Amino acid sequence: MIIKNIKSSLFTILVCVSPLIVTIGQNKNVVLFKKIIEPVEFSGVPNLRSKTLLQKKFFPDNQGSIEFFVDPSFKAEYGFRVTHLDNGDQIIEVKQIVNWKEIKDRLETEYPFKMIPKSLSKEEREEMNRINVDNLKKRRKKAEEVIAEYKIDSKNIVINESLASLLYDTYVHLIRDYDNRGMASVTQFDGSQITLRCVVDNEVWSFLIGNSFGDMKKLIEISNDIVTDAIENADNLNQEKYVEQLEKLLTNR
Amino acid sequence: MDEKIEESSELEEYIIAGLDFQHSLNEFKQQLKSVDMLSLQPTLDSKGNLIITIPTKVNIEEKAKYFNQKKKVLIEKYPELKNLKPLKRQERIEGCINSSLKIAKALIEFEYIFDQPRLKSSPGEYCFDYFSDENGAFNFLNQQIADPNYMEVTLVVFENGTIVTVTSDINDEHNSYISLHQNSNTQKWYLCDVDGSYVSMSAISYTAHTHNTPDPASDQDIESQAMHPGLPMYIYHYGGLMYDVDGNIIR
Numbered sequence: 400m401i402i403k404n405i406k407s408s409l410f411t412i413l414v415c416v417s418p419l420i421v422t423i424g425q426n427k428n429v430v431l432f433k434k435i436i437e438p439v440e441f442s443g444v445p446n447l448r449s450k451t452l453l454q455k456k457f458f459p460d461n462q463g464s465i466e467f468f469v470d471p472s473f474k475a476e477y478g479f480r481v482t483h484l485d486n487g488d489q490i491i492e493v494k495q496i497v498n499w500k501e502i503k504d505r506l507e508t509e510y511p512f513k514m515i516p517k518s519l520s521k522e523e524r525e526e527m528n529r530i531n532v533d534n535l536k537k538r539r540k541k542a543e544e545v546i547a548e549y550k551i552d553s554k555n556i557v558i559n560e561s562l563a564s565l566l567y568d569t570y571v572h573l574i575r576d577y578d579n580r581g582m583a584s585v586t587q588f589d590g591s592q593i594t595l596r597c598v599v600d601n602e603v604w605s606f607l608i609g610n611s612f613g614d615m616k617k618l619i620e621i622s623n624d625i626v627t628d629a630i631e632n633a634d635n636l637n638q639e640k641y642v643e644q645l646e647k648l649l650t651n652r
Numbered sequence: 653m654d655e656k657i658e659e660s661s662e663l664e665e666y667i668i669a670g671l672d673f674q675h676s677l678n679e680f681k682q683q684l685k686s687v688d689m690l691s692l693q694p695t696l697d698s699k700g701n702l703i704i705t706i707p708t709k710v711n712i713e714e715k716a717k718y719f720n721q722k723k724k725v726l727i728e729k730y731p732e733l734k735n736l737k738p739l740k741r742q743e744r745i746e747g748c749i750n751s752s753l754k755i756a757k758a759l760i761e762f763e764y765i766f767d768q769p770r771l772k773s774s775p776g777e778y779c780f781d782y783f784s785d786e787n788g789a790f791n792f793l794n795q796q797i798a799d800p801n802y803m804e805v806t807l808v809v810f811e812n813g814t815i816v817t818v819t820s821d822i823n824d825e826h827n828s829y830i831s832l833h834q835n836s837n838t839q840k841w842y843l844c845d846v847d848g849s850y851v852s853m854s855a856i857s858y859t860a861h862t863h864n865t866p867d868p869a870s871d872q873d874i875e876s877q878a879m880h881p882g883l884p885m886y887i888y889h890y891g892g893l894m895y896d897v898d899g900n901i902i903r
Contacts, residue, residue: 472870528901535899583831583848588861589870590827
């Protein structure tokens with residue numbers, strides 16, 4: 400057996416056979432997800448129909464080749480996108496809301512949701528319940544309005560071509576090939592709702608999921624790590640680490 | 653033209669050869685683990701290349717040659733494949749896989765592909781704890797909430813009075829999971845294990861998952877409730893206190 404032949408075979412297999420593995424190695428659980436494919440622009444205007452109000456505040460156009468957006472149940476939303484500059488550089492824009500807690504606390508004070516002691520009389524409990532339900536309704540309605548007050552911090556980091564292109568390829572392949580056949584449906588409580596988006600030719604692909612499994616989970620973990628890393632080490636993002644992880648993710652599929 | 657590629661025997665044979673090659677590589681990888689690398693002696697071939705012979709039963713070279721032959725035949729017949737974008741090329745391959753009985757059989761033969769170690773694709777396991785009455789279950793939930801290593805737990809109460817708590821192996825402080833199935837005739841909901849089998853033949857009366865702080869239902873909770881019409885899904889806080897996704901107190 401000749402070592403160099405093995406290497407060349409491995410290369411061949413990665414290039415030629417990996418698409419097969421994509422099709423046949425999928426989840427064993429059914430989870431809720433949504434995939435939307437739309438024109439990237441319509442009548443000369445960016446098509447943002449699949450973006451929520453807050454996502455539009457984060458990413459107000461479709462200039463990003465990819466977007467990553469996380470809406471956790473009990474924390475501030477965050478995300479990133481990769482864009483190309485006119486000078487050829489590619490940058491990753493990592494964004495997070497800096498005054499989320501402050502606004503959340505204010506809403507909770509304005510519209511409190513109080514636990515109802517069992518020691519109260521039936522009438523008192525009913526009255527407290529009525530106030531709770533009413534406050535919760537108002538708080539949820541107000542949550543849309545306060546988006547305008549959110550201050551979003553953005554760290555723009557120049558990234559190398561390898562990382563930019565691997566991120567793009569992985570997003571495209573995993574969104575495109577996502578398969579959700581399985582034996583049992585998994586119902587999720589709490590957790591994060593995640594949106595991955597990529598622009599492919601004249602289309603924008605949006606992929607929405609709660610908790611994910613398999614390769615998609617790994618991609619989301621890598622994307623989350625990039626956000627954390629960029630926030631903590633904006634001047635020294637460990638790009639090689641992510642290149643290696645993404646390569647592994649793409650080739651092991 | 654594209655449909656022709658998908659239906660061609662050349663593409664079919666190329667895919668099967670690729671699966672065979674991948675299977676052999678995996679076998680080879682396994683066998684390599686038992687080879688003592690330090691005992692291998694490198695030699696020079698006639699062209700002066702350094703050669704190391706590895707004692708395995710799998711002939712990778714032969715499989716690779718066969719695979720490359722099939723690739724050559726395919727490209728000769730459909731040279732346009734070379735210039736096709738990867739995504740388009742993959743579409744043709746997937747089309748062929750989905751319509752070929754031969755490939756389906758090869759996939760079964762090489763079922764190792766389904767068993768390759770992958771990232772945790774779970775919940776891989778649910779832990780079910782049974783209780784004789786609600787108070788016992790509530791005490792258990794209260795203990796969980798008070799635990800410094802708190803993770804969410806779901807309470808499931810069945811119509812026949814059975815009470816169980818469900819904890820998946822991937823639950824954490826802000827996440828919990830259960831598997832449910834609705835009977836299409838009765839519209840009632842049943843609790844399932846990870847393999848889809850029913851945990852009880854009794855329908856579910858209600859579920860409640862814990863929040864360790866008095867937070868109302870999250871967006872995900874609201875969506876989950878919407879996806880399970882007719883099944884009350886509550887939030888359990890401390891002391892047997894429960895409320896629905898709209899904030900209505902239940903107890």
